[in-house]
Amino acid sequence: MPELVLELNGRTWALDPSRSYTLGRDPQGDVVIDDARVSWRHATLTWNGRSWVVTDHGSTNGTYARGLRVQQADLAPGEPVHLGNATDGPRLTVAAGATAADTGAYAGTAAPQPQPPAHGAQGAWQQGAAQSAAPAQAAPAAAPAAQPVPAQPPAPSDRQSGQWQQPAAPQGRVPHQQPPAQAAPYGEQPGPGGSGGPQGPGHGPGSPGGGAPGPAYGDRSPTTFHQVALGRVMRIGRALENELVVSDLQVSRHHAEFHATPDGRFEIRDLGSHNGTYVNGQPLAKSGTALIGAGDIVGVGHSTFRLVGDRLEEFVDTGEVSFSARHLTVTVDGGKQILRDVSFGVPEKSLVAVIGPSGSGKSTLLKALTGYRPANQGDVLYDNRNLYKQFAELRQRIGLVPQDDILHKELTVRTALKYAAKLRFPADTTAQEREARIDEVLRELKLDIHKDKKITALSGGQRKRVSVALELLTKPSLIFLDEPTSGLDPGMDRDVMQLLRGLADDGRTVLVVTHSVAELALCDKLLVMAPGGAVAYFGPPEEALNFFGYESWADVFSAFENYRDYDWAGRWKGSQHYQMYAADLDAQAPQPAQAAPVQPVRQPKPQGWGAQLLTLIRRYLSVIASDKGFMALMVILPAVLGVVSTLVSSDFGLRPGTRGPNGSAAVILLILAVGACFAGAANSVRELIKERVIYERERATGLSRSAYLMSKVIVLGLITVLQGAIIGGIGFGMRDLPEEGLVFGSSLVLLELTLPIMGLGFTAMMFGLIISSLVKTAEKTMPLLVMFAIIQVVFTGCLFFLHGQTGVNELSYLMPSRWAVAAAGATAQLNVLFPNQDDPTDTDPLWDHELGVWVFDMGILLALGVLCGLVVARLLRRHEPEVMRK
Numbered sequence: 001m002p003e004l005v006l007e008l009n010g011r012t013w014a015l016d017p018s019r020s021y022t023l024g025r026d027p028q029g030d031v032v033i034d035d036a037r038v039s040w041r042h043a044t045l046t047w048n049g050r051s052w053v054v055t056d057h058g059s060t061n062g063t064y065a066r067g068l069r070v071q072q073a074d075l076a077p078g079e080p081v082h083l084g085n086a087t088d089g090p091r092l093t094v095a096a097g098a099t100a101a102d103t104g105a106y107a108g109t110a111a112p113q114p115q116p117p118a119h120g121a122q123g124a125w126q127q128g129a130a131q132s133a134a135p136a137q138a139a140p141a142a143a144p145a146a147q148p149v150p151a152q153p154p155a156p157s158d159r160q161s162g163q164w165q166q167p168a169a170p171q172g173r174v175p176h177q178q179p180p181a182q183a184a185p186y187g188e189q190p191g192p193g194g195s196g197g198p199q200g201p202g203h204g205p206g207s208p209g210g211g212a213p214g215p216a217y218g219d220r221s222p223t224t225f226h227q228v229a230l231g232r233v234m235r236i237g238r239a240l241e242n243e244l245v246v247s248d249l250q251v252s253r254h255h256a257e258f259h260a261t262p263d264g265r266f267e268i269r270d271l272g273s274h275n276g277t278y279v280n281g282q283p284l285a286k287s288g289t290a291l292i293g294a295g296d297i298v299g300v301g302h303s304t305f306r307l308v309g310d311r312l313e314e315f316v317d318t319g320e321v322s323f324s325a326r327h328l329t330v331t332v333d334g335g336k337q338i339l340r341d342v343s344f345g346v347p348e349k350s351l352v353a354v355i356g357p358s359g360s361g362k363s364t365l366l367k368a369l370t371g372y373r374p375a376n377q378g379d380v381l382y383d384n385r386n387l388y389k390q391f392a393e394l395r396q397r398i399g400l401v402p403q404d405d406i407l408h409k410e411l412t413v414r415t416a417l418k419y420a421a422k423l424r425f426p427a428d429t430t431a432q433e434r435e436a437r438i439d440e441v442l443r444e445l446k447l448d449i450h451k452d453k454k455i456t457a458l459s460g461g462q463r464k465r466v467s468v469a470l471e472l473l474t475k476p477s478l479i480f481l482d483e484p485t486s487g488l489d490p491g492m493d494r495d496v497m498q499l500l501r502g503l504a505d506d507g508r509t510v511l512v513v514t515h516s517v518a519e520l521a522l523c524d525k526l527l528v529m530a531p532g533g534a535v536a537y538f539g540p541p542e543e544a545l546n547f548f549g550y551e552s553w554a555d556v557f558s559a560f561e562n563y564r565d566y567d568w569a570g571r572w573k574g575s576q577h578y579q580m581y582a583a584d585l586d587a588q589a590p591q592p593a594q595a596a597p598v599q600p601v602r603q604p605k606p607q608g609w610g611a612q613l614l615t616l617i618r619r620y621l622s623v624i625a626s627d628k629g630f631m632a633l634m635v636i637l638p639a640v641l642g643v644v645s646t647l648v649s650s651d652f653g654l655r656p657g658t659r660g661p662n663g664s665a666a667v668i669l670l671i672l673a674v675g676a677c678f679a680g681a682a683n684s685v686r687e688l689i690k691e692r693v694i695y696e697r698e699r700a701t702g703l704s705r706s707a708y709l710m711s712k713v714i715v716l717g718l719i720t721v722l723q724g725a726i727i728g729g730i731g732f733g734m735r736d737l738p739e740e741g742l743v744f745g746s747s748l749v750l751l752e753l754t755l756p757i758m759g760l761g762f763t764a765m766m767f768g769l770i771i772s773s774l775v776k777t778a779e780k781t782m783p784l785l786v787m788f789a790i791i792q793v794v795f796t797g798c799l800f801f802l803h804g805q806t807g808v809n810e811l812s813y814l815m816p817s818r819w820a821v822a823a824a825g826a827t828a829q830l831n832v833l834f835p836n837q838d839d840p841t842d843t844d845p846l847w848d849h850e851l852g853v854w855v856f857d858m859g860i861l862l863a864l865g866v867l868c869g870l871v872v873a874r875l876l877r878r879h880e881p882e883v884m885r886k
């Protein structure tokens with residue numbers, strides 16, 4: 001029987017095949033390896049009757065055989081296995097030729113005899129004299145953790161001695177959780193699903209970034225594999241007639257195909273898929289091709305393919321993925337760091353809570369973790385794939401529930417989800433397929449009994465469930481939530497947290513930023529942020545208070561407040577908890593300060609532009625139609641404005657008076673123009689700000705900016721133009737009108753006068769959109785709306801003669817009311833009705849009674865509207881995830 005030789009610092013051990021051995025930094029383990037790249041409980045060694053087998057426990061830095069990261073490997077003579085690093089990590093080798101007689105015998109010569117079991121657990125071998133000490137000594141510098149905070153009031157009893165205190169006894173936990181005693185450091189919980197089952201790929205490509213691929217996820221067992229042959233085309237898609245059928249709604253019916261080139265190489269071709277085909281995380285051009293070599297990862301929906309010899313291995317991401325952040329640092333303009341060197345990691349099926357005082361960088365961290373605002377330094381690893389570099393592909397696996405609801409509350413639960421599904425799933429999914437998925441999610445979240453209720457009619461907790469349901473539609477593996485329980489009562493708080501616990505148990509990783517500390521015990525891990533954006537603690541929630549030495553979170557937060565300048569991060573890094581839960585992640589060198597900043601890449605859109613536009617228009621109309629009061633107002637408001645204008649007494653309406661001038665014509669025009677300005681701008685001024693969170697989220701899932709904007713322009717434009725028709729129809733229709741028009745002769749003078757009012761309403765609506773995209777809160781829109789309308793009043797030219805007023809007249813060219821009044825004034829001969837009183841011979845050329853002038857005035861009016869549209873598109877960009885900006 002071969003003796004296992006652990007080659008580490010020149011020492012060797014002979015191990016007993018009748019038992020297994022744990023390897024890692026845990027001083028209580030069997031083979032203690034004091035190397036920061038090695039995880040606390042890194043791997044196990046067992047004799048399977050034929051060979052020694054090393055099984056990785058989901059370690060952070062991996063176990064490597066022949067340069068590939070492995071989950072399990074046989075140890076063969078001459079084929080060493082490395083821990084923590086493929087080339088120079090601690091090395092395990094089997095010495096050939098050893099016999100069973102050697103078993104249990106210490107084979108080294110240069111090193112001391114193996115130490116007696118330090119803790120008696122399993123007759124552990126310690127790694128030499130230096131490691132034979134008690135665990136507290138083995139853990140580096142635990143003492144600083146126990147240093148009382150300077151000038152801090154007497155701490156609770158368990159830290160009086162100033163020594164490191166053992167973690168508190170576990171508090172009661174819900175059945176979902178593993179007992180804290182078993183809570184292992186990152187990557188070391190095998191997880192209820194076991195670690196060798198079919199899982200998603202990506203557990204450790206040699207180069208997790210988007211650059212040259214390295215050996216890919218060798219530690220994952222493929223879900224299935226397919227034989228590829230020269231001349232054989234393997235088409236991947238949702239439809240049953242494909243060679244590789246992928247039952248995933250993110251995948252198009254005919255998505256992509258593998259085929260061999262005549263020279264024996266393999267190629268992947270995108271078949272015009274909706275959600276894109278990715279090679280090493282980078283999207284292929286629509287219908288584009290790429291050569292595939294060994295180690296390249298092809299991503300199609302939740303599936304990933306890899307070519308191994310003549311075999312195509314398929315890995316399905318069922319959600320059980322690890323997630324880690326390494327050295328995340330965010331620096332804002334001025335050089336201030338608002339997130340400092342944050343590292344943590346969690347294995348699959350984890351629920352992680354992030355807490356911290358206000359301003360400690362929780363939101364910044366969430367943005368960095370989701371790619372909304374990538375960190376300036378550091379990486380986010382999704383199952384060891386670099387999220388920032390492979391965002392285009394991995395974003396589809398991430399769900400984000402912002403603090404504000406991401407659904408239109410006026411809709412019923414089912415209708416809201418229906419539109420969301422339509423926008424997020426590929427265009428070739430059928431309504432039945434989407435409905436089926438919606439039903440599935442509603443059932444899972446126990447919302448089926450509420451599906452026909454309006455979201456406004458639901459309780460806060462149920463509403464949050466609906467937001468979660470929306471995100472679950474696309475089966476994300478990672479779900480982030482920003483303060484989902486804020487504003488909820490304690491019962492709902494627990495309800496939502498238990499929901500999240502269930503989501504994690506069902507095979508997802510869930511990270512929740514929260515202010516509520518009542519239900520932290522439901523979480524697997526707790527990340528506590530300190531003022532300044534650094535980590536103050538990461539580990540099991542039940543050990544956290546003990547770690548800080550306080551009895552309540554209120555005390556901890558008070559300490560943060562009272563000792564803002566205290567080095568909380570230093571305290572954490574000097575602690576044993578740090579050694580157990582984060583040191584192995586920190587051992588990785590940080591990425592250089594964004595040498596290659598995250599570049600926005602072409603993001604495939606699940607739906608074509610036209611389909612998105614149609615869905616958005618339909619959704620918007622549904623939202624409007626759901627509010628009958630609003631619809632009634634849409635008609636009443638312009639009617640009232642039109643009728644009010646008729647109160648202006650005028651003997652001649654819009655015709656010249658007996659002696660020519662007719663000042664009341666200018667007043668009528670002024671009232672109608674201001675009415676159109678108000679109505680148009682009021683329609684749109686809150687539209688973008690109230691939907692900003694929804695837009696931000698949908699943009700990250702592939703929504704087209706221009707389709708979104710166009711849907712607003714079309715619907716609001718239509719409403720505003722109709723309102724303009726009502727204002728003008730009533731306002732002008734009740735008056736004497738000129739006998740002859742410029743465009744339609746004498747037949748449609750009313751229409752000719754009303755068109756500028758309609759155009760003005762449209763352009764004012766576009767100005768309203770600018771305001772809506774500029775402001776930070778909806779409250780700010782009202783003062784700006786009033787300001788806009790008053791400015792329009794001044795620049796109509798109906799209060800004082802603008803032509804010839806240097807500066808003021810030029811400024812008026814920017815005002816839509818100037819051009820609308822000018823167009824109507826051209827028809828009504830405003831130069832005659834409202835002449836310059838100082839010099840009646842001085843006429844305004846914009847009011848000349850000529851067809852060309854009318855057309856020019858109207859052209860400029862509408863051009864201003866188009867210009868506003870371009871400005872809005874530009875401003876919308878500011879509210880998008882950074883990686884989506886282009």
Ligand SMILES: Nc1ncnc2c1ncn2[C@@H]1O[C@H](COP(=O)(O)OP(=O)(O)OP(=O)(O)O)[C@@H](O)[C@H]1O
Nearest residue numbers: 332333338356357358359360361362363364365533
């Ligand atoms: N773009 C920015 N420029 C400058 N400072 C910023 C920027 N964004 C955030 N900050 C600052 O960074 C700190 C962390 O902000 P962040 O919103 O992440 O905190 P938080 O923990 O989420 O707070 P809260 O609990 O109140 O939501 C705050 O002091 C904030 O003022």
